[in-house]
Amino acid sequence: MAPPVAPVRQDWMREHNLSLTLSAVLDASEPVSRAQVAARTGLSRAAVTNLVDRLVEAGLVRELAPVALQRGRPSVPLVPVARTVAALGLEVNVDYLGVRAVDLTGEVIAEQVLHADLRGSEPAVVAARLGRVAGEVRARAVALGARIAGSTLALPGLLDSSSVLRTAPNLGWRDLDAIGLLPAELVGGAVGFTVANEADLAARAEIRARRPDDGKPSFFYVSGEIGIGGARVLGGALSAGSHGWAGEVGHVVVGSSPTSLTRLEDVAGQRALMRNAQLPEGAPFSDLVEAVTQGAPPAVAAVRQAGRALGIALAAVAHISDIDEAVLGGTFAALFDTVAGPVEAALAELVVFSDWVPVAVTRARAGDYAAMTGAALTVIDRLVARPSVWPTAS
């Protein structure tokens, strides 16, 4: 479904229209008939009949019993088939690892998360544990009758285009072949195995969390964890840079003293927040949330200061990338009520176009382990882009 700088043949055209048809069934909030699919996609009814038949045969779309809503021949409602496709989303982060299996409808059909402090861990050991968890989740999905479409791994670091993890500072990993993190049997599947940045994938989950609103959202997603990452979503799609390193907003300069520059993470990273809130080192993040909820002055001041810095960094994002909306995820979602005000104030003060289009600040709607969900969703995306790769037999 991507724009090819390559010759287009009839089979590409077929694949494109098949993808378009499948998307129409998936994106609809209620079951749709063939006639509705034709109207929404712009394809002729004849073409839709043909395309839907193929999707049904492939087991990606299912027909419900005909319903007569108006007079005339009753329509046959079409729905994405549930629990037949399993897309695996894997994640290794600083304090946990886990795997989530999602089906074509986007529902979680199996998952398992292991909490552990993985700072400075040995990649091979982590790979083995991840492999066990993935095997288990995979087995559960298969027991439900699903076949594996593929998998995507979320990592908290910079990945280059050849799936090498350049650096994951909080894990202490450098220059690691990320493909090698998984056992070979999981690298297969109709749409294969990929690796991506945690913030990018969390943003993908956020796109889906807004689905009921429909439309193609554009926003900048901020992932506040130990470090601060982010991702730009434009028209419902992630827009990464040439190496996939876009959105590293934590390193943006937000101020200076006479002798040094201040970066966002120096003020709003999780460690800086805890320190400025005068909480003991090593205390859990939930202590900060509680302190802020109870109105403890140093905690509130620290969070508001972080909000101002985040607003300054997001103003840079707005000027450089032209955004409508900033979505606060991770720690900033938990602290939203306190942090959002200063962020909004800074944006209104600094962004030149805020008179015409103010930058909205909203709380992330994707649930826990957003990157894991997003990883699985990108597997679905790859399948939807090329429906014909899905093997038609049982």
Next chain:
Amino acid sequence: MAPPVAPVRQDWMREHNLSLTLSAVLDASEPVSRAQVAARTGLSRAAVTNLVDRLVEAGLVRELAPVALQRGRPSVPLVPVARTVAALGLEVNVDYLGVRAVDLTGEVIAEQVLHADLRGSEPAVVAARLGRVAGEVRARAVALGARIAGSTLALPGLLDSSSVLRTAPNLGWRDLDAIGLLPAELVGGAVGFTVANEADLAARAEIRARRPDDGKPSFFYVSGEIGIGGARVLGGALSAGSHGWAGEVGHVVVGSSPTSLTRLEDVAGQRALMRNAQLPEGAPFSDLVEAVTQGAPPAVAAVRQAGRALGIALAAVAHISDIDEAVLGGTFAALFDTVAGPVEAALAELVVFSDWVPVAVTRARAGDYAAMTGAALTVIDRLVARPSVWPTAS
């Protein structure tokens, strides 16, 4: 040639492959044969024969006399037809307005520039002057045998998606219908009339200026004028934001005093540069270039300070948009030898991924009035994307 989220029919496929074929002829540094086009595009020779014949008939491609380079039947070299298509690039800027006509090969076939101080000018008056200049350039192009393909207007300000100029601070214009700036007879043409930001269009000219290097360049272009704008180029294509307001790097925060924030323009805008260099208000910019060339200490210090600030802002761009290369245009191209060092130093110091992919700093290669050229080139782009709109008759 854009990726349609719409049904694809055979006529779209045809248009796409026609566009691909035309691009192959245009992008080649030397004349290419049909066989070479087939090899480069991936199309079959049969298809290329058919497609090229249509392009020849449309007057977009011309056959040269056959040449025998190896043994075998001699090949027929194909070249873009010169001086038959005229693409008009128009520009209104702070101290000049002008129009440039470019043909399919990208050569300038006619142009006219009027220097004038347009700060606080009346839009209707400027529109009339621009209309006269455009009429003249148009007439000259037509006299050479060219037909007008369309036109694009470059403006130094924020434009929204419906071609409304929201604000052009240095012209003093606000909320103006930019389409209305042109006389009706110029709004036509096979690919119509559009408006875009001056920095975006200058970046488009920069893409072409690199053509001999081939490949699809990715860089961030900085347009240093009275204000400082910029544009992101990814894989040989401009990537604007949701409103087309991306790249407004002049408003990025680069430091702070205890009481206020410093934006890039406060340090590196043309006025700030002149003031910090201790040159009299109203002196021409060339005085600064001369002072720097002669090594006048306050001028050099001002420019180096601006370079540091620019480096900090470009580090933000690198983190947010993931770039390989920063291209310095406008005032920064004129001051390149002095400004580039501090920019590079700041990038090397601040950009987290500079260990793997250092951000290169280069001087813009597009010539004078880059935005005007770029504006004309986007007209060519629109024609190349839909070659069938070009009327085949004389």
Next chain:
DNA sequence: ATGGATAAATTCACGGCGTAGATTAAATGC
């Protein structure tokens, strides 16, 4: 000079695709 080798360009039969319009299927409403 001449015929084979070689490569470019063209021709043609073919299969695949979406469309438009006709047709069939299955309900409602008077």
Next chain:
DNA sequence: GCATTTAATCTACGCCGTGAATTTATCCAT
């Protein structure tokens, strides 16, 4: 019970790129 209405399907058609065969025009060895 029959016309109406809407969904879904069927059929003829035109267009597209492919691949193999063919034609064209040169080089090269004899």
